[in-house]
Amino acid sequence: MSTATGLDSDLVVVLVAALWGAATGALLPRAAYRFSAPSGEAWRERCPGGHPVRGWLGRARCGQCAAGESGHSGEFGRSEQSGRSGQPGHSGESGHSGESHRPGRSGREPGQPRRSADARYGPRTAPLALVTALVCAALAAATGTRPEVAVWLLLAPVGVLLAAVDLKVRRLPDPLTLPLAGAALVLLGLAALVPEHAGEWSTALLGALVLGAGYLVLFLVNPAGMGFGDVKLALAAGAALGWYGWPTLMLGTFAGFLLGALYGGALLVARRADRKTAIPFGPFLVAGAFLGILAGAYAA
Template sequence: MTGGLEYALIAVAALWGAAAGGLLPRAAHRFAVPAGEEWRSACPQGHPLAGWLGPARCRACRETPYGTGAGTASGTGAGAADGTGAGAGPAYGTGAAVPVTVTALVCAALAAATGTRPELAVWLLLAPAGVLLATVDFRVQRLPDPLTLPFAATALVLLGLTALVPEHAGEWTTALLGALALGAGYFVLFLINPAGMGFGDVKLALGAGAVLGWYGWPTVLLGTLAGFLCGALYGGALVVARKAGRKTSIPFGPFLISGAFAGLLIGAYTA
């Protein structure tokens, strides 16, 4: 791949990541609830939300500013809290800057490592979902089934289609076996220590194993070890900073995803 084409591909991937990241804040707000609770359907002021994707801004709050004690709006006309249009009100949640920046950087790195091989399209489609999963788990230590299971299924289906396209650099069979192997491994860890490994991590491992398995077993091993190393370093840092004890529960999903990302970058670059 020539230098000009490479830079153009990276730039397009970064723009895609920024655009996709801008759609994540509302989904993160709706999914980031403790286990056992229903997904959020309203903004912090109680106005109903329309849709799952988009900025975390409420148009209805422009008409009813925060702190007035207004109840739930009817959801019609100006009361639809979809955050679209010029009249969007105050932001809720943590805003779009972080997901936009992170998703753009992730997509750019994937493009740089993968080049013009067809599996890049799969990585770019899955990357925003990975960022969303990491965000939700980091906030509330929960990996929603509506995200983890479709993530694994989508990865396997798209990689299966990619295997039919010339010039790909992976194997679908290994992706399938990688998903089963990593999912089984995490399931064993869940059985051994349910307090330290949630079942959501087991489901997420299916998708991570599929992505890593595309480039072979060394990539699966590398990505798995990188995830545990990142988690151990984070937990150790919290203990040293006296912000957590040895038995404090930490979200492992972000580190599982980070390890898979690191393994995928190396696997794609060396394929």
């Protein structure tokens, strides 16, 4: 009976985690768009049509564009900087100023009503919700009812958001990376006070310092291959991996580099990049940490 009860409780945790991931992932598209700003801007203030983007959570869809209202391209073209990320990046955004009202790209002259199909300005909701739900469900399945599962579920949506932003503009913004590291250490410290936890806060702290220092060395040796945003993200990854001990930290770190190497090799084979092409490493750092946490949680 006790075994059946334990299985039932674990299943409930996984289902709740999946629902949590789907709900939080559905709120990420607008933040993903806003943080996918060109280098020199902290975040985007306007949609590609020139209308102000209000709020951070929810769908990336502009109601004014859907209604056919014209925006103000002059205001949209200005850099509305509220802070600067420490990570150098590349824009690569189709909504960059100077092109949003150029005839020929959408077949619409300036001043003509915008079609409703142009109202979406960021990533789609369904993929982000699905990925976040799967990540949260996997973390819950590995961790069970131990108190640190709450920490992983709170950190996971931010990790998905960071990966999405880095894939888009090769940039990891400070408003996400530094608070994530602090939150990881604070939340794990609280989890360490709850009975039946399976990790150690001291190794989480040391893991953050060690992995952050390691990435800093890589950045100083080869700034073109490792961004400073990766260094700051490594603090959070080191804290999460270090919670389960040094073997987990090494495994998660190795997994991140392996995934990045496989991705780069695939691009070379497909002739979509050469040896000098820079790739966003943040998604692989996050994926490696995710795999390491899974392994550490199952082994705990």
